[in-house]
Amino acid sequence: MKKDSAIELDTKLVESAKNGDKVALSELVTKYSPKIYNLGMRIMRNQEDAEDVLQETFLKMINKIKTFRGDSAFYTWLYRIGTNVALGKIREKKHIDNFVSVDGPDFENIKGAGLSHWPDHLDDQIEKDFFRECLKKAMDDLPDHYRAVFVLRDLENLSTREAASILNISEANVKVRLMRARLFLRDQLAHHLRCIEVIA
Amino acid sequence: MNKRHKEELADLVKAQLGEDMDADFIDEVAKHLEECPDCKICYDSVRQTVKLYRVSESETGVPDQVSERLFKVLSLKTH
Numbered sequence: 001m002k003k004d005s006a007i008e009l010d011t012k013l014v015e016s017a018k019n020g021d022k023v024a025l026s027e028l029v030t031k032y033s034p035k036i037y038n039l040g041m042r043i044m045r046n047q048e049d050a051e052d053v054l055q056e057t058f059l060k061m062i063n064k065i066k067t068f069r070g071d072s073a074f075y076t077w078l079y080r081i082g083t084n085v086a087l088g089k090i091r092e093k094k095h096i097d098n099f100v101s102v103d104g105p106d107f108e109n110i111k112g113a114g115l116s117h118w119p120d121h122l123d124d125q126i127e128k129d130f131f132r133e134c135l136k137k138a139m140d141d142l143p144d145h146y147r148a149v150f151v152l153r154d155l156e157n158l159s160t161r162e163a164a165s166i167l168n169i170s171e172a173n174v175k176v177r178l179m180r181a182r183l184f185l186r187d188q189l190a191h192h193l194r195c196i197e198v199i200a
Numbered sequence: 201m202n203k204r205h206k207e208e209l210a211d212l213v214k215a216q217l218g219e220d221m222d223a224d225f226i227d228e229v230a231k232h233l234e235e236c237p238d239c240k241i242c243y244d245s246v247r248q249t250v251k252l253y254r255v256s257e258s259e260t261g262v263p264d265q266v267s268e269r270l271f272k273v274l275s276l277k278t279h
Contacts, residue, residue: 026276037262186249
């Protein structure tokens with residue numbers, strides 16, 4: 001389905017849902033629950049929290065749908081709710097764990113110093129457990145507000161403008177965070193892959 | 201640089217610098233990468249990093265039980 005006709009269909013479903021049509025509401029939940037569940041998995045990094053994000057996002061969607069004015073696409077509006085729920089849960093967890101990150105990554109020093117050639121077709125190894133573990137570890141270590149940008153831009157394929165609107169930051173900030181996220185993941189991955197001698 | 205690699209380059213450059221980057225600018229970057237081994241290594245590693253995550257974090261469906269619990273919490277019927 002083309003993007004325009006998908007937006008048009010959403011608009012019809014949203015209008016019906018606003019008027020109390022539960023079938024339309026169910027259709028919206030069915031259509032977007034995989035997207036929100038994956039968003040939750042990618043930001044929260046575990047199934048239990050992803051399920052919480054899924055449920056809270058749609059509860060909020062139902063409570064707020066009458067306030068949706070159509071200034072942005074419905075999915076952008078829903079992603080904003082989902083991303084805020086996920087980031088809020090992370091903040092909550094850090095508070096509960098009494099964890100305050102004082103020494104975040106030093107992004108000034110992420111310049112790829114000593115970077116060597118990466119062999120082609122590294123993705124051939126992706127099914128190997130140790131390789132997946134390297135990828136997971138690097139992503140887990142990426143600070144939340146950088147991970148959110150990486151997820152929205154590089155995994156969810158949203159535009160810079162959409163990501164900026166969802167995160168309520170400037171487009172310039174999205175670009176900076178995306179660059180830092182990519183370089184952080186690249187450097188962490190290089191470190192892990194060097195340890196297991198996948199790269200020199 | 202083949203067509204697929206050029207598309208990947210355009211994808212990364214546009215994400216980084218803005219969707220309004222034109223084809224001439226992408227050509228300039230591609231040309232520079234062919235002449236500068238350091239930039240090429242840096243670019244290739246970032247390109248592969250993004251690609252690896254797109255594969256490893258590819259979308260999964262909502263598990264049936266999770267979906268059932270969701271509709272129950274929302275007091276909605278599946279259709």
